[in-house]
Structure formats: structure tokens, C-alpha cells
Amino acid sequence: MNFINxxxxxxxxxxxxxxxxxxxxxxxxxxSASAASLLDLKDKPSLRDELxxxxxxxxxxxxxxxxxxxxxxxxxxxxNPQLGDGRGLLxxxxxxxxGEKWDLHLKGAGxxxxxxxxxxxxxxxxxxxxxxxxxAMHHLTIPTTRALCVVASDTPVYRETEEAxxxxxxxxxxxxxxxHFEYFSYTNQLDSLKTLTDYTIKHCFPHLLQAGDRxxxxxxxxxxxxxxxxxxxxxxxxxxxxxxxxxxxxxxxxFDYGPFGFMDKxxxxxxxxxxxxxxxxxxxxxxxxxxWNCGRLGSALLPLFNNNAEAIQTTLDQFPGSxxxxxxxxxxxxxxxxxxxxxxPELIRELLAALQKCGCDYTLFFRxxxxxxxxxxxxxLLKVIGGSAMTGWLQQYSQRLxxxxxDDTRRCQQMKTVNPKFILRNYLAxxxxxxxxQGDFSExxxxxxxxxxxxxxxxxxxxxxxxxxxxxxxxxxxxxx
Numbered sequence: 145m146n147f148i149n150x151x152x153x154x155x156x157x158x159x160x161x162x163x164x165x166x167x168x169x170x171x172x173x174x175x176s177a178s179a180a181s182l183l184d185l186k187d188k189p190s191l192r193d194e195l196x197x198x199x200x201x202x203x204x205x206x207x208x209x210x211x212x213x214x215x216x217x218x219x220x221x222x223x224n225p226q227l228g229d230g231r232g233l234l235x236x237x238x239x240x241x242x243g244e245k246w247d248l249h250l251k252g253a254g255x256x257x258x259x260x261x262x263x264x265x266x267x268x269x270x271x272x273x274x275x276x277x278x279x280a281m282h283h284l285t286i287p288t289t290r291a292l293c294v295v296a297s298d299t300p301v302y303r304e305t306e307e308a309x310x311x312x313x314x315x316x317x318x319x320x321x322x323x324h325f326e327y328f329s330y331t332n333q334l335d336s337l338k339t340l341t342d343y344t345i346k347h348c349f350p351h352l353l354q355a356g357d358r359x360x361x362x363x364x365x366x367x368x369x370x371x372x373x374x375x376x377x378x379x380x381x382x383x384x385x386x387x388x389x390x391x392x393x394x395x396x397x398x399f400d401y402g403p404f405g406f407m408d409k410x411x412x413x414x415x416x417x418x419x420x421x422x423x424x425x426x427x428x429x430x431x432x433x434x435x436w437n438c439g440r441l442g443s444a445l446l447p448l449f450n451n452n453a454e455a456i457q458t459t460l461d462q463f464p465g466s467x468x469x470x471x472x473x474x475x476x477x478x479x480x481x482x483x484x485x486x487x488x489p490e491l492i493r494e495l496l497a498a499l500q501k502c503g504c505d506y507t508l509f510f511r512x513x514x515x516x517x518x519x520x521x522x523x524x525l526l527k528v529i530g531g532s533a534m535t536g537w538l539q540q541y542s543q544r545l546x547x548x549x550x551d552d553t554r555r556c557q558q559m560k561t562v563n564p565k566f567i568l569r570n571y572l573a574x575x576x577x578x579x580x581x582q583g584d585f586s587e588x589x590x591x592x593x594x595x596x597x598x599x600x601x602x603x604x605x606x607x608x609x610x611x612x613x614x615x616x617x618x619x620x621x622x623x624x625x
Contacts, residue, residue, distance in 0.1 A: 145183055145238045147207040148245065150347060152236070157336055159211040164201030164233055165254025165264065167297035167309055172196045173272070173580060174588045176279055178596065179290040179315055184240050198235070199250060199295040199311045208236035208248070212256035216330065217323030217390030218440055220424055225330065227323060227390050228258025231266060234319055245347065247319050248292075252311040267307040268296050269577045272588060274312055274401040276576065280568045280595040281398050286376040287369070288398040290315040296580070308581070316397060318348050322441045323390035329444035341448060348395050359448045360459060367438050367463050369396025374434040375470035379478060380564070381407035381506040383427045385417035386623060389437050403621040406567045408612050410499040410506040418622040431471075435463045477562045478510055479541070480555040483548055491544060494537055502533040505611050507567050514559040517552050518542035564598035565609050571616035572608060 151158070172195060177187045185191055197203035204210065212229035219227075233253040238246050251274070252266025271294045281288040292313040299309035320340075328337040345352050345362050352358045352365070373396045377384065384391075385403035393399040405416030407427065414427040425433060442456040449455050468489075475492045476484060499509065505528060512525040519542070526532075548555065572591055579587040594605050602608070 145185075145205070145207075146240075147205065147209075147236045148239050149207075149209045149236050150245075150343075151213075151234060151247075152209040152211055154339065154343060155336065157214075157333065158340070159213050159234075160257050161209065161211045162233070162256060163204060163210055164235075164250055164311075166201040167295070167299045167311070169298040170196050170200030170202065170295050171297070173268070173294040173296050173310070173585050174275055174592075175293045176275070176291060176592075178279065178282075179292045182240060182244070182246055182290065182315060183238055183292075195293050195313065196295055199293060199313050200297060201250075201253060201311075205236065210235050210250075210253075212258055213319060213324070214258060214327060215321055215323035215390055216327040217321070217388050218326070218437070219388045219390070220420075220422075223326075223330070224390075226258065226327070229256055230259040230262050231256070231264040235313075245317065247314075247316045249314045249316065249319055250311055251314055252309065263301065265299070265301045265309045266311060267301050267303060268294075268310040268580060269307070270402070271296075271310040271312040272577050272580055273404075273573050274314070276573055276588065276591060276595065277401050277404060277568050278314070278398070279592065280598070281382075283596050283598055284380060284564060284567075286380065286382075286398060287373050287396055289393070316393070316399070317395050318344070318393070320344055320348070320394045321390050321399070322392040322394065322437060322444070323388075324394075325441060325444040326389060329447060334447050337444070337447060341445070344394060359445065360455065363442060363445055363456070364459050364462065366394055366396070366441065367459065368466055370434050370438055371463055371466040372396060372470045373398065374430050375467055375474055377430060378427075378471055379474040380567070381410070381427070383407070383414055383416040383425070384430065385420065385425055385621070387425050387430065387433045387437065389440050392437050392441075402623055405570055405621060407506045408569060408616075409503045410509070411503070412496060412500050416621060418620040431464075431467050434467070435460070438463055474562075478559065479513070480550070480559040481544065481548060482550050482555070482558065485544070485547065488544075491540060494540065498534045498537040502529055504529050504533075507564060508609075508611065510563040511560075511565050511609075514556050514563055516541070518545060561599055565601065566594040566598040566605075568595060569612055569616070570619050570621065571612045574616075574619055 172192050210233045214228040216225050216227055232251045235248040235250050255264035275291040275294045278288050278291040294312050296308050296310045300306050301309040352361050355361050383405050391400040403417035407414050412428045415423050442460050472489050508528045512528045516522055516525055576587040576591050594602050594608050
């Protein structure tokens with residue numbers, strides 16, 4: 145691989161250099177051929193052996209320069225002055241044959257100067273969850289980091305019980321977070337703040353390099369990317385769970401998977417994180433939290449705007465409109481409304497209210513809606529809804545479709561390209577984890593079959609598209625996950 149390691153070329157105030165702490169008796173759990181192709185790698189025994197050695201800390205790529213990045217951030221609304229990579233290392237950066245730069249970040253690499261009271265380790269269940277979800281999100285066409293592989297070991301890690309120490313090798317366009325800018329701004333290291341911003345523009349927003357107002361345009365593009373990302377989350381019923389500013393990617397990718405969740409039954413106030421006792425990061429709050437987080441980034445960038453708070457606020461004020469525009473467009477696509485009308489946002493709001501009242505399965509509802517035909521019995525859809533709970537809204541939808549000027553066949557085909565049949569439900573991830581903890585990794589691969597093509601029909605995997613069993617309601621996912 146062609147390592148370039150541009151971040152390691154920054155001053156050492158940005159990071160601490162160190163190697164991963166080795167794991168005992170490592171073995172490869174899963175490898176994404178799709179993610180490997182981003183690095184021009186092919187799945188073969190020699191690659192699997194190499195990844196097992198490197199990702200367990202028992203070897204290192206010769207030209208890699210592992211380091212732990214320093215940053216800060218707001219956690220549950222409270223500023224934490226120094227966080228940093230407490231259990232991960234940026235192993236290095238690779239440029240592929242297409243000229244794309246990819247960060248290789250090892251999660252669970254052991255203690256760093258930023259571990260605070262933690263052990264710097266990750267456990268198998270959290271690595272499997274991130275591996276499955278980051279790849280699932282990519283194939284749902286939602287901006288995300290990628291997961292190359294998971295390695296397990298015999299190294300004991302203690303959480304509620306003893307678990308297997310594991311690592312995940314994550315790929316991202318960059319691992320720079322909102323919290324990086326907060327750290328240098330709030331510690332008054334303004335030269336470093338400018339260095340970081342110029343570096344980020346050069347490597348992630350190069351089209352802005354020659355712009356005279358590049359800092360304003362940079363901030364504006366980060367807002368746009370963040371608004372688009374959260375609109376994507378809302379459209380598929382995905383809750384991140386911990387939208388702290390240190391978990392916000394500067395390039396608008398889904399970042400740091402922890403207690404995430406896809407909604408089963410629709411609940412506008414769905415809380416996926418069992419540790420979020422106040423519901424700060426509930427599903428309904430995500431757009432507002434995105435705006436709030438962008439505000440914290442704006443505050444950090446204020447010195448680069450000559451402390452012109454009005455300029456920051458003027459740019460920040462564009463976030464709600466950008467989010468609304470992206471979300472409305474995505475929901476129109478999900479509803480098969482190919483010709484926009486001004487009243488569509490109201491139709492969408494009324495749909496959400498009807499879904500809240502009905503409480504039917506969000507993903508199954510939209511998939512069944514693909515086959516809806518006005519005036520027909522629509523048995524499949526009514527089964528999902530559970531009777532006539534949404535009759536009023538369906539009548540409105542029928543009238544709207546008459547003005548759509550698109551035949552039902554074409555609309556159905558289009559809707560099935562944006563309404564997935566398969567998502568990573570919590571219970572499916574849990575089943576794969578339980579098998580993996582017994583040394584059986586086959587369920588991960590079976591699940592990846594449908595997650596990599598979530599819009600397709602998979603007759604042999606129909607059970608993965610069914611509503612969750614009753615026992616699944618007892619699953620709890622927290623920050624330790």
C-alpha cells in the first residue's frame with residue numbers, strides 16, 4: 145500500500161506517536177471485500193494473515209506511522225477539555241490507484257495518553273456492531289466510515305463481565321472531528337487552529353484553496369454535509385445515539401458507531417442509547433443537535449473570522465433550511481413523488497403523525513407502500529399497518545398520486561430502489577454477536593449478504609426482513625456497547 149501519512153507531518157502538538165499493544169492469540173473474524181477494494185486489496189489468505197498480525201498489534205506496516213490524535217468536545221452538552229484517541233490509533237494514510245486518500249484507524253489498539261481511566265480496548269460485540277453497521281450504511285448510500293476487518297483474541301477485557309479483546313480497522317476520508325477544532329480554539333492555540341483548518345481544506349476541501357473567503361466557505365460546506373447526513377439518518381429511521389461533537393466528522397460521514405439503532409416500530413422520540421437518560425440524542429432531536437453541534441464548531445472557528453460572531457451566525461442560520469430541503473427530497477423519493485408540489489412537506493408531516501399514532505414498523509411500512517395502488521385491497525400494506533389506522537392519510541396519498549403523472553409500475557420500481565427491505569435490526573446484530581462469541585463467524589457473513597444489497601429481494605433470507613421477535617424488545621444498547 146502507498147502510505148503518505150500527511151497528518152503525521154503536522155506538528156507533534158496534534159498527536160502522540162505510539163504502537164498498538166499486542167493481543168493474545170488473534171484470529172480474523174470478518175473481512176469486507178468491498179472495503180478492501182478501496183485500498184486496491186483483494187481478499188486472499190496472505191492478506192488475511194497480514195491484517196490479523198497488524199490489527200492485533202503483533203506487527204506494523206513498515207511505512208505506517210501510528211499515532212493517537214488529540215481533540216476535545218462537548219459530551220452530552222458539556223465541554224470536556226481533552227479527549228483524544230483513548231482506544232484507537234491512526235495507523236497511517238493510504239492513497240489508492242484512483243488517487244483517493246484513506247485513513248486507516250485501529251479501534252481497540254490499547255492505552256494511549258488520552259485513555260484517562262479506560263483500558264484502551266474494544267470488545268468483540270462493539271466491533272461486530274460497527275463492522276456490520278458501517279458497511280450496511282454504505283450500501284444504503286448514506287455517508288459513512290467503512291470497516292475493513294475485525295480481529296478477536298484471547299486477551300481478557302473487563303466490562304460488566306469478562307469479554308474478548310478485539311479490534312476493528314476503520315477506513316475514513318479523514319478522522320478529523322469537530323472536536324479537533326474545539327481543542328485548539330479553547331486552549332488558545334490559534335496558530336495550530338489555523339494550521340488544522342488549512343490542512344483540512346487542503347486535503348478534504350481542495351476546491352476551496354484559492355478562495356479568498358475559504359474559511360467561511362469551509363464552514364458552510366461542513367454545515368451542508370452535516371445537514372445532508374442527518375437527513376439521510378432520519379429518512380431511514382436511524383438513530384446515532386451519541387452525537388457528541390467529538391463524534392462528528394468534519395466531512396459529514398457517520399462516525400463512531402456505539403449505541404446506534406434502526407427503529408423497528410415507529411417512535412418519533414425513539415432513544416436507542418440506554419445511557420441517554422434525558423433523551424438528548426433521541427431520534428426526534430437529531431436535526432436540532434446537528435445544528436447545535438455546528439454552532440460549537442462555529443464558535444471554535446471564530447478566531448479565523450476575526451471574531452465576527454455575526455458572520456458565523458449568518459452561515460449557521462442556513463442549516464435548518466438545508467436540512468429541510470434534503471429531508472423533503474429524500475422523503476419524496478421514498479413516497480414515489482417524482483413531481484414535487486409545494487404541499488408535499490405537509491403530507492410528510494401528516495404521515496409522521498399517522499405513523500406515530502399507528503406505531504407500525506417503519507421499514508416494513510415503506511417497503512409495503514411501494515406496492516400500494518389506489519382503489520385496490522393493498523393487503524400487504526394493511527397487514528403491516530394493522531388495519532385501518534392510516535386510512536385518512538392513505539386517502540390523501542391516493543389523491544396526491546393522481547397528480548404525480550407517473551404510472552404505478554414505474555413508481556413501484558423507483559420506490560424499491562430507495563426503500564430498503566433489509567436493515568441492521570438490533571436483534572440481528574445480537575444474534576451475529578452471540579454466534580461470534582462462540583467462535584462461529586458464519587452469521588456475520590450471512591447477514592452481510594442482505595446488508596450489501598438491502599434493496600433487493602433475497603428469498604433465502606426472508607426471515608431477516610421480518611419484524612423483530614418479542615425477546616428483542618429487551619435488548620439494551622449503551623455507551624459501553
